[in-house]
Amino acid sequence: MNGSPLLTAALILGGLVTVSALLIWAERRLLGLWQDRYGPNRAGLFGIGHVLADMIKIFMKDDWIPPFADRVVFTLAPAIVMAAGLLAFAVVPLSPQIHVAADWNIALLFFLAVSSLAVYSVLLGGWASNSKYALLGALRASAQTIAYEVFMGLALMGIVAQAGTFSLTGIVEAQRDLWFIVPQLLGFMIFLVAALAETHRAPLDLPEAEHELTAGFHTEYSGMKFGMFFVGEYAGVALASAMLTTLFFGGWLAPFGLPEAPLLWFALKTAFFIVCFIWLRAALPRPRYDQLMSFGWKVLLPLSLVNVAVTGAVILWRS
């Protein structure tokens, strides 16, 4: 926050929306690569012009609201996912100087709180569509999100205990000697699965599983409202990757004693995790819904509790 926090906020928001839009192209290109085909490579350099073409197309499309839908809630739902995703970025420290409120003493809780609100977009979108596929998708989404949210927070408590603060700047500073991926490996694995479920990305995209639910919660959406859900999902992926970087991989800190370049290191690490998200989608099939739920409650929740208890015990033993 050097001087003008408003400018910083505007730059971060603009950058984030651009990155989210670019990710649509990046995902299609990378999926193509891993599936032994080209992907979109026609428009512009490496096909990057497809982003622009897609944007123009989606803006020109008929923005249709079904007559049987609840108009107000139907319109509100896609806005919630964007708002929640962008709001959570307020606490992500891109570098020691470039952030909006990362040194806030409840920054991590703010991230968890705002990302817990994102579920309303899916829930309300599915309900307002007033269609069975959409409703089923919304029901799945809400059950999945509540289940995985519980230990998403718990998995991070080990980090909070070790860093002694909820402030994300403080958490990054606490990793100067050793990144939290080493002492909090279990927490990292739990958080990764939970983040995957929270952003409902493949392989955990049961709320929109197209082989059984058409398109799940956004079946009735078209035009830019559908586009908002789509870009919102990529904003979620970018957010989850940024949080993985900040919490477990030292944020802006340089790895292996390489020269300091805060923003560059942060961007590189975040990009790495974004590619991992796409890679997981290309590599793994979906689990069954009941498997997903029982894995969450019966395996990951107890594991995250063990992680908190062991971290606490080690900290007490050392002091």
Added chain:
Amino acid sequence: MDLLFSTCAAIAVLATALAISRPDPVHALLNLIVSLLATAGVMFSLGAALAAALQVLVYAGAIMVLFVFVVMLLNAGPEARERERRLLRPRYWLLPSAMCAVLLAQLLYGMATPAVAPAAGIAVEAKAVGIRFYGPYLLAVELGSFLLLAGLVAAWRIGRMPERTA
């Protein structure tokens, strides 16, 4: 902070009134969520940032999701809306309004008494809250955990109830 407090308080009052008066159950719940978020804003403006974050995380983000989930499962149609409308006739308002009037009177009395100091707006650290919980309020925390455990056991038992053969 005063402006934030007044704005959030006004939104909370308005949203709560709408939550009571909306005939559609989902719309009523949405207003209740807005009201909870505004209450979190009020807490934040008074310096209780941790309580505000937990309010959003637990109440708005988890408990209300379950409420909306259940209402969606019931899939209340036009009949439910009609029933709600009938419940909103003036004679049903009498007793709840009287109770609210008592609360309002108490509130006004409290505000008029100078002994009750206004909130100082000192930021409360998360650590301070934790130390309080595991110090003077340990008994309350333990009682709360008893209650939650009882709820958990009951839910488990109901979930595993053997099917009764008629």
